[in-house]
Amino acid sequence: MRRFLIVLMIFFRANLAFAQETTKVKFSRLEHIFFIGYNIGGLAPVSFPENIRAIDSYSPGFSPAVGYEVIFKLNKHWGIGTGLRMDGKGMSVKDSVQYFHTQVSVDDASVEGDFSGTNTTNVKNLYVSLPLYAVYLTNNHWKIKLGFYAARLIRPSFSGSVSDGYLRKGDSLGEKITITSATFNFDEKQRKTDIGIFAGGEKLVYKNxxxxxxxxxxxxPVFPDSFNGISFNMYNIFATLGISYRL
Structure with a gap:
């Protein structure tokens, strides 16, 4: 967090110095914005897998977002935006599963197979993201954004447990192992980079x-194709709600 804030301040000061020069003209084309927010979402499949029978509980956990954006105005209504942001992307979910393929640790040994019972997953990933988007500025102080983002995973955390069920070793026809409680940790199995679609809206409500x-x-997908701990692809799907201040 401290390293990110230092980089953010250096980035901000460099752009602020440039912005001060541009304010000498009648119409400044650069707009500088700081924001804080909260991420709500999760690592999720695009379609709901059949082996997840029910979601028993869900929480986004502590998933803050903080960053700096700069918008270059091409004309009165259009612009290009980018920035630097830090995103906590997490969730805690408990679900009932049947023949859910996974890898767990049982008596200090790793076992892979199809599990039926209760699955609990806790994710607390931290990303540094760089969005790049087009901006449409309306006459009633709205900014509409659409583009892409690239992100780097700087602190991975993906772990959990399975309980109150059984595991068929290898596949659904394998040896049955009763599971009272077992754990899994896929921190280092995740990809280090993520890319995706970025979209948003911003409304001026008071002064700046x-x-x-x-x-x-x-x-x-969060996990590479070679990973066998989860049988379906999972994607980072998160919405950010927050406030911003225009400098």
Whole structure:
């Protein structure tokens, strides 16, 4: 967090110095924005898998978002935006599963197979993201954004447990192992980079303060194809709700 804030301040000061030069002209083309927010979403499949029978509980956990954006105005209504942001992308979900393929640790040994019972997953990933988007500025102080983002995973955390069920070793026809409680940890199995669609809206509500909502929809699966711990692809799908301040 401290390293990110130092980089953010250096980035901001460099752009602020440039912005001060541009304010010498009648119409400044650069707009600088700081924002804070909260991410709500999860690592999720695009379609609901049949082996997940019910979602028993869900929480987004502590998933803050903070960053800096700069918008270059091409004309009165159009612009290009980018920036640097840090995103906590997490969730805690408990579900009932049947023949859910996974890898768990049982008596200090790794076992792979199809599990039926209760699955609990806790994710607390931290990403540094770089969005690039087109901006449409309306006459009633709205900014509409659409583009892409690239992100780097700087602190992976994906772990959980299975309980109150059984595991068929290998596949659904394999040896049956009763599971009272077992754990899994896929921190280092995740991809280090993520890319996806970025969209959002921002409304000026008071002087330089705005409310905003963004969506980051990952297009790249969180786990590589070679990973067998989960039988379906999962994607980062998160919405950000927050406030911003225009400098």
């Amino acid at each position: 303060f705005s409310v905003k909502a963004d969506l980051q929809w990952g297009l790249r």
